[in-house]
Amino acid sequence: MAASNVLAATLKSLHRPGKPIIFTNVYDVLSARAVAALPSCKALATASYAVARANGTEDDDMDAQTxxxxxxPIAKVAAEFNKPFTVDIQDAYGEKLEEDVNKDTQKFYxxxxxxxxxxxxxxxAESLGVKDFVVNARCDVLVHGGQLSEVLTRGKAYLAAGATSVFVWGGSQRGVSRDEVATMVKEFDGRLNVSMKxxxxxxxxxxxxxxxxSRISIGPAIQFIAMDTYAKEAEKILTSV
Incomplete structure (x- = not known):
């Protein structure tokens, strides 16, 4: 196996229905180093929302270059600890990368x-020697008010096209119910990524x-906790005299 494909193959093998890979999504070098050093950490992943905030912008406004x-730098941390690394590419940047909603038009492909x-x-990816490249194919049907039946149809097609898993996001308000998760697990043979609250x-x-x-992520949740703690500790110092 080509050296460039070893970590990709490792990451793919960690997507096991019933024994999922869990990502406590990172957003900068400090958070990446803190997580990568944990023996329980099997791989690193970013959350684009958190990355955007850490770089002075918002998720919807962050461009691919940013x-x-x-x-x-996070990739260098992953390499240092010899752990697989997957990047959250928010909304796929129109024609440049792959997702089912066009970021600019907000219309479904x-x-x-x-x-x-x-x-x-x-x-x-294969042409670059990474035949086991992991695609976590995001499906935004639910957050845009669509039906679960379309999610199932699209998700199966994405998996048949070679995606390792399907990430179905219901949005911060709607969410995804337990019954919906169970249905998708059954229809996708477990190849489902859920954002855990x-x-x-x-x-x-x-x-x-x-x-x-087979895959669990938490998005920017820990960043919210970290920044809240940071502010509270700063407030203690600032109001101590």
Whole structure:
């Protein structure tokens, strides 16, 4: 196996239904180093929302150059710890990368177009010696008010095109229900990525594992906690005299 494909193959092998890879998404060198040093950390992943905030912009306004410039130092941390690394490419930047909603127009690509975009991504990766490149194909049907039936149809097509998993996001308000997760796990043979809420009313990692997902992420949740703690500690110092 080519050296450039070893970590990709490792990452792909960590997507196991019922024993999922869990990402506590990082956003800069400090957060990456803190997580990568943990023996329990199997791989690193960014959250584009958190990366954008750490670089003085918002997710919807962050361009590809800003994202890639920000994640290169994180990639060096991943290489230092010899751990796989996956990057959240927010909204796929229109024609440059692969996703099912056009960031600029907010219109869905047809299923056929979305499938071809996934195939092109994998073809480019293979040409660079990374035949096991992991594509976590995002499907935004639910957050745009669509039906689960379309999610299932699209998701199956994305997986057939070579995606390792399907990330179905319901948005911060709607979310995705337990029944919907269970249905998608069944229809996708477990190849589902769920964004886990760090709250008592959300499904925890153990519950999601029992349902059978293969990938769990948390987005910018820890960044929110970290910055809240940072502010509180600063306030203690600033008001101490």
């Amino acid at each position: 994202n890639l410039r920000a994640v290169l 047809s299923q056929q177009e979305a499938v071809e975009r996934i195939r092109r991504t994998l073809k480019v 760090l709250s008592p009313d959300g499904l925890n990692a153990s519950q999601l594992s029992e349902i059978g997902v």
